[in-house]
Amino acid sequence: MRNSQLKRHSSESPGGQSGSVQSEPRSVREAILAAAVELFARYGYHAAPLRDIARMAGIQAASIYYHYANKQALLVEIMETYMRRLNASLEQIMREQPGPLERLREAIANHIRLHTSFKNEFFIIDTEIRALEGANRDYIMALRDHYEHLIQEILRDGMERGIFKQSDIKVTSYALITMCTEVATWFRPGGRLSVQQVIDLYSQLILQGLLCQGDSGQRPAGSEHT
Amino acid sequence: MRNSQLKRHSSESPGGQSGSVQSEPRSVREAILAAAVELFARYGYHAAPLRDIARMAGIQAASIYYHYANKQALLVEIMETYMRRLNASLEQIMREQPGPLERLREAIANHIRLHTSFKNEFFIIDTEIRALEGANRDYIMALRDHYEHLIQEILRDGMERGIFKQSDIKVTSYALITMCTEVATWFRPGGRLSVQQVIDLYSQLILQGLLCQGDSGQRPAGSEHT
DNA sequence: GTCTATATGAAGATAGAC
DNA sequence: GTCTATCTTCATATAGAC
Structure with missing residues (x-):
């Protein structure tokens, strides 16, 4: 039903098997995708010539x-692969964690971990949706919607149980997803801060x-982490 | 020193005078910019043909x-105009508001107000930095850096005074700016929610x-705002 | 599977008439 | 100031040899 634009090799696991972590691309197909x-x-998609990728x-x-x-x-395969991976990892969290607070903590950690491990891939997902043509766009946006719905489910559950503050679920999910996604834009591996x-x-x-409310037990100076 | 790519009319106030709000473009020059x-x-910049703009x-x-x-x-003028406007408005807030909490509140409101009023313009600033060539890029990124520095000044001040929690100032500023910026992506004027x-x-x-901490004075159901 | 050669189209930009 | 006509370049994509 999908992958109508794939020509051959539909079972060659594009970066899927995950036996190795970040090594040299094995097949030519993977080398092309890595270059893309x-x-x-x-x-950007439109500004990157195929000749250069080749x-x-x-x-x-x-x-x-x-x-x-x-x-x-090429664009569709990149987006599809990593959106599926993102969704699969969140679904696993939903299965393993029962409580909204644990789910949200894990979801944030998972989101940031993937968006720093696959910086470029998720940056592309974040910025090149407009470059998708026709049905490709619907398909990738459906994957994205699915992810948003899962996050919203966590928030709704948490609000109903009185664990999270009452707020607008959609807007909160956008704010939350957005801020975690943009880590892919500025994060530099080996930089000042670790992923954790x-x-x-x-x-x-x-x-x-951000607010120091009530407790005021926050020493104001000299305890910055660098 | 700037506007090296402007040809004529360097004093024709591109959307500047602001006498009218959202009316028809007066000059041809403004019509071109509005179409762009x-x-x-x-x-996207690369996918938009000049012929279509014309x-x-x-x-x-x-x-x-x-x-x-x-x-x-065209791209530079759009980005320059609205980044300057954003910076000018934040500078005014810095002048008028003395306290970090008031400054941050006003900064958030101002950021969201501009990003919803000029959705397209700020969406372009947010997504087309890569399309800037050479010195244009440095110039626009310097404007963006200036904005970030002002936000970071608010945060630093607030943390030093014990009004905000201790946290990493840069990361907090990125998170904060990002989530407010992305409002330009999903906000629909006349939609479910008002700007306010x-x-x-x-x-x-x-x-x-998001967390209901300690006080627990948050009735769990039936009080959603729609 | 990969190559060379090339078709084909569209883009940004210029020349010069009006 | 705006037009028509055109230049030039570079893109994606195809054909067919090896």
């Missing part, structure tokens, strides 16, 4: 068409907010 | 070059967080 990820993220993969532009039907198919530190900072901000 | 805003936002403005493509040096100049409702929801989320 790199250049779509750097210049050169980066070590082949001629025409050879890409043996592996993929067209340029659009970012997760902790975001969890704190989302759950407890 | 529309199409850059809808299809048609929407009621002229031929070649005529654009009488008013603007090239396509890139969105401002209230975001302020609450940012300042107080």
Whole structure:
């Protein structure tokens, strides 16, 4: 029902088996996709020429068409693969965690972990939805909607049980997803902060907010973490 | 020192005088810019042909070059105009409000107000930085950095005075700016929520967080605002 | 499977008449 | 100021040899 633009190899597990972590691409097909990820993220879909993708993969532009039907198919495969992965991981959290608070904590951590591990891929998902043509767009947006609905389910559940403050569920989910997604824009692996530190900072901000309320037990100076 | 790509009319106030609010564009120059805003936002900079911008403005493509040096100049003018407006409004808040809490409240409200009033313009600023060439990019990013620094100044001040929780200032500013910026992506004027409702929801989320802590004075059901 | 060669179209931009 | 006509470049994509 899907993958109408895939030509061959529909069972070759594009980055799926996950035996290795970040090593060299094995097949030419994977090399093409890796190059596409790199250049779509750097210049944008429309500004990234197929010739450059081919050169980066070590082949001629025409050879890409043996592996993929067209340029659009590259974009769709990138988005599909990683949106599915994101959804699958959240579904697992929903299965394993019963309580809204644990679910939300895990969801935030999971979201940030994936968006930092696959920075470029999720950056593309975040910025190139407009570049999808026709049914591709509907399909990817349905995957995104599914993710949003799961997050909204967590929020609704938490509000009904009195664990989260009453708020607008849709708007809260947008705010939350957005701020966690944009980590893919500014995060630099090996930079000042570790992934876990970012997760902790975001969890704190989302759950407890910025305001020192009542307790005032917050030493005002000298305890910054660097 | 700037506007090297503007051809003529450097004093014609591109949407600046603000006598009218959202009326018909007066000059051809403004009609071109309005069309560019529309199409850059809808299809992206690279995917929006100059010919279509011209048609929407009621002229031929070649005529654009009488008013603007090239396509890139359209993008730069859009981004420059509205980033300056955003910065100016925040600077005014800094001048008028002394306390960090009032400043942050006003900053959030101001950010959301501008990002909903000029949805397309700020959506372009948010998504087309990559399309800027050479020095244009440095220039616009400097404007954006200035805005971030002002927000960070508010946060630092508030943390030092014990009004805000201790947290990482940069990360907090990114999270905060990002979530407010993305309102431009999903907000629909005349939709379910008013601008003011969105401002209230975001302020609450940012300042107080999602968690019902201690007090538990939050009736769990039947009090949703629609 | 990958190549060279090329078809085909569309883009941004310019020239020069009016 | 705006037009028509056109230049030039570069894109995606295809054909067919190896």
